[in-house]
Amino acid sequence: MKRFYICLAVIAGIIGVCIFSMHRVSEMKDRVDTYAQAVFTAVEEEDYEKTLASVRELTTYWEEEHKVLVRYIRHAQVDDISRSMFKLESLARYKAYHDLTAELSSIVWQANQIWDSERINVGNVM
Amino acid sequence: MSVVVLRTVVLYIAIVLALRIMGKRQLGELQPAELVVTILVSNIATLSIEDTNIPLLGSILPIFMLVSCEVLVSVIILKSGYARKMISGNSRILIRDGVLDQEEMRNLRWSIDDVTEQLRMNNIFDIRDVSFAIVETSGYLSAYPKFSARPVTAQMMNIPPNGEPDAPPMTVINDGVLDRDALTFLNLREEWLYKILEEEKVTVQDVFLMTCDRRAQYSIEVKSKRRRKQ
Numbered sequence: 001m002k003r004f005y006i007c008l009a010v011i012a013g014i015i016g017v018c019i020f021s022m023h024r025v026s027e028m029k030d031r032v033d034t035y036a037q038a039v040f041t042a043v044e045e046e047d048y049e050k051t052l053a054s055v056r057e058l059t060t061y062w063e064e065e066h067k068v069l070v071r072y073i074r075h076a077q078v079d080d081i082s083r084s085m086f087k088l089e090s091l092a093r094y095k096a097y098h099d100l101t102a103e104l105s106s107i108v109w110q111a112n113q114i115w116d117s118e119r120i121n122v123g124n125v126m
Numbered sequence: 127m128s129v130v131v132l133r134t135v136v137l138y139i140a141i142v143l144a145l146r147i148m149g150k151r152q153l154g155e156l157q158p159a160e161l162v163v164t165i166l167v168s169n170i171a172t173l174s175i176e177d178t179n180i181p182l183l184g185s186i187l188p189i190f191m192l193v194s195c196e197v198l199v200s201v202i203i204l205k206s207g208y209a210r211k212m213i214s215g216n217s218r219i220l221i222r223d224g225v226l227d228q229e230e231m232r233n234l235r236w237s238i239d240d241v242t243e244q245l246r247m248n249n250i251f252d253i254r255d256v257s258f259a260i261v262e263t264s265g266y267l268s269a270y271p272k273f274s275a276r277p278v279t280a281q282m283m284n285i286p287p288n289g290e291p292d293a294p295p296m297t298v299i300n301d302g303v304l305d306r307d308a309l310t311f312l313n314l315r316e317e318w319l320y321k322i323l324e325e326e327k328v329t330v331q332d333v334f335l336m337t338c339d340r341r342a343q344y345s346i347e348v349k350s351k352r353r354r355k356q
Contacts, residue, residue: 003197004197004198004201006197007147007193007194007197008194008198010147010190010193011198014190017187018187070181072181073181074180074181075178075179076179
């Protein structure tokens with residue numbers, strides 16, 4: 001029976017990790033969304049300083065988040081976002097706002113895709 | 127490359143741990159569900175080793191989940207006869223009084239070669255010698271020979287016990303390491319052992335293998351000179 005209880009503990013641990021990872025991804029999606037909205041607003045206002053600051057905020061957040069996400073999300077998915085993410089600052093600095101918003105939209109979409117693929121629903125399970 | 131090697135080591139440790147949780151029973155005799163788990167574990171581990179894009183947790187968690195499910199199912203099987211029948215199936219009688227049940231053979235999809243091979247593994251070379259043969263849920267054939275084909279035992283010959291203990295000889299010293307639990311099991315004292323070693327002019331470290339039974343009958347194999355130097 002010792003093994004039985006070990007297994008119950010292991011399953012509880014696994015469920016815990018799953019809940020943590022889902023929570024983390026959900027939070028990541030929301031924060032990327034919020035930061036992106038801030039950039040979109042700054043671009044619309046044509047505020048160069050604010051755009052640059054918002055982009056820096058987003059990329060700094062992503063640098064930290066990337067390290068955690070690659071532990072349980074397929075690296076390719078996270079790397080795609082990182083690739084786009086590190087173009088943002090240059091685009092903002094040189095005021096390439098069209099490209100900046102396009103790249104940002106792509107990032108938001110990819111973050112949502114990660115969240116969609118991690119969510120528990122019939123479609124994902126099947 | 128070094129990442130792949132390290133991931134392999136981590137996965138190896140995880141699989142060994144997982145199989146330890148599964149227990150010895152599963153390693154020795156695979157039931158259908160256990161076979162499935164074993165195959166899946168090896169496949170999941172390979173994925174992470176081959177593709178470094180897959181997070182290690184993506185392999186380790188499913189492996190532990192599979193093994194945990196397997197242990198939980200084995201506990202359920204232990205507690206419930208109905209679950210046992212559903213998951214492990216029933217044993218089937220294949221031979222009765224030297225006659226093969228052909229209908230059962232068809233159901234099991236066993237050929238005559240399969241039956242004779244399994245009988246040979248039971249040291250039976252003639253189907254007519256079988257009184258009763260059962261296909262176990264693990265797929266092994268257990269055969270009970272007819273009286274005429276059974277090996278002679280002391281009980282058949284009415285030979286009284288000669289006082290020999292039923293416990294087999296046990297390893298007391300293994301490669302220079304003393305097993306105190308074995309000594310306790312044999313009801314022997316360490317003082318006795320050291321006295322014997324002194325008589326044999328060896329120390330515990332010099333002994334490669336020492337076995338002993340409950341009547342204190344022992345055999346000692348001393349390490350070869352080259353091993354002793356190490």
